[in-house]
Amino acid sequence: MIEVKHLLKNYGKYRAVNDISFKVETGEVLGFLGPNGAGKSTTMNMITGYISATSGEVLIDGFDILVNPKEAKKRIGYLPEIPPVYPDMSVEEYLKFVAELKGVKKAEIKPMLDDIMERIKITHVSGKLIKNLSKGYRQRVGLAQALVGYPEVLILDEPTVGLDPKQIIEIRDFIKELSKSHTIILSSHILSEVSAVCDRVMIIDRGVIVASDTPERLSESLSQNRFRARIKGDKEAILEAFENSEDFISASDSETNEENTVDLIIEGVGDRDTREDIFDTAVENGFKLLLLKSEKLSLEEVFLQVTEGAEHEKPAVMEDENTSNDENTADESTKEPVEFVIDDGQEQSGDAQDETTASPDETAVQQPETHEISETPENNEETNPEIINEKENK
């Protein structure tokens, strides 16, 4: 349905998108994930034909967006980062204009708009001027605009940004409903959204795809056979027992809230059930096992690892495909109530930072990466000049 081949975009000397290729099949929902300035919006703008690529091809249903723009654009509904609404038009007027612009037949316009406004729940504001609407409603009008003409492909650039939690859930449910009959690409830096809605996640960093897989597998591939065990007893003895055992690749100390206990993060060997090994080791040494749970990386940890990993030459996640599908872990990742904004550039970056530090448990979980996570805020600043640079070049 959507085919992107070796897409490349230069802004002067700055390369915003560097040789991206991927395919989205009919009915698939692809999530674009990446820090600010990673090239998400640029890629989307190229797919929709708003800007042209320096080199590379975009095919929508077989039509090249540059060679055959009319046919290709007919099939796309696009919600850009800022909804492209005219403040001095009423909602209905505006949607009617969009319908005419997209060449919808006159007789079909009225029922189509009624249907769309009904579904997005903006019927009651249809007579209002858009400049009098709140941000959330503008966003909805933007979404309605993308749906006009019932295109098969929807490109949504951060569809839930600026909405309140209730609206976010509504829009998310709506996108889920749409995904039954549409091919969708959506970008976001809210990871729970991506894992809740998307069939496949693509993480982009500095214009390059660093990982691409289902949300479950992404987190699994980085966290197989990792467990957290809370054990009662003398710290030194416990550490010694577990570290010397051959059943485990590694066992490391983690912070704990309970007195007289030690939290260990234990990584098991191969296909063996590491839980049994942990239990046995504890019993052999006369320790009491208080807690044993699978230690999964949440999607945001994967995200951090992957986007940071590019610098530190971490093994690429994409190659790890033959992971066994443990149902437990798969379930957990979708259940996890993550409302975690990675870096929203402006005011929210503070929040994101707070959250990383506010959850020492999670940070401590993967000790080798701890320093990287705490690096995030600085890293933002590093990328900022690039963002500014990009704007200037535009």
Added chain:
Amino acid sequence: MKAIYKREIKMYFNSMIGYVFIAFFVLITAIYFSVGNILQMSPDFQNVFSSVIMMFLILAPMLTMRLLSEEKKQKTDQLLLTSPVSVPGIVLGKYFAAVTIFLIALLITVIFPVILSFFGTLATAQIIGSYVGFFLLGSAFIAVGLWISSIADNQIIAAVATFVVIFLLLMVETIISSASGNISFSLTFAGILALLVALYVYSNTKNAEVSVIVFVIEAAAILVLFFVKKSLFAGFAGKFAKMFAVLTRFNNFAAGLFDIASVVYFISFIVVFLYFTVRVIEKRRWS
């Protein structure tokens, strides 16, 4: 294109601009009509237009300043450019909308010569000629304004720049023809043109060396030509200015001449500026 045309027309009347434009235009024409025709008891209505022309300095920017600059600012160009409409379609839709508003205002003023016709005989050919010429002149200025609006980042800049450019277009003949007999003036003028070409090359290639080389070659060519054939430069500036002398073209119409060459001139003028507008939009997508 039709959707954009309809929207722009609607917007002119949703905001005050359409009404203000028409009211202002009719009012100014009415004042000149009252003073020049009624109080003077003169049937020469075509003189009114010659006086109203200066009003284009304000009227044309009023119509065109927000047409494309606002789209950019509100990011609504993302909607237009990702819709199945071609860029020329977008530009033409907007252009025709502005011209339509201008035409409506112009048609209202037909009332004045009709009133005059009750009281005496009119120079019908001159008046009709004036209307045609005035319409073409206004359409040309609107094309210029639309082009500037596509370059400018906000409407105030667009309005001021349009004002300046139209002012230059109206004045170009007066300024240059008075000095065009002077060879050193022509030489300087040729130098300035050469410099502009070099700057244009620089703005497109961002390559300082190439631009300097281009300028040196141009300057050398001008100097060689100057020493080989001095007469070439006599009246060069004047000839060049004539290409932009829109006012002379209008005066032909006002004299009652239906000059095909002038019609072609205005239409080419409009087409060229609309083409520039399309290029500006396309270029932004490619850079």
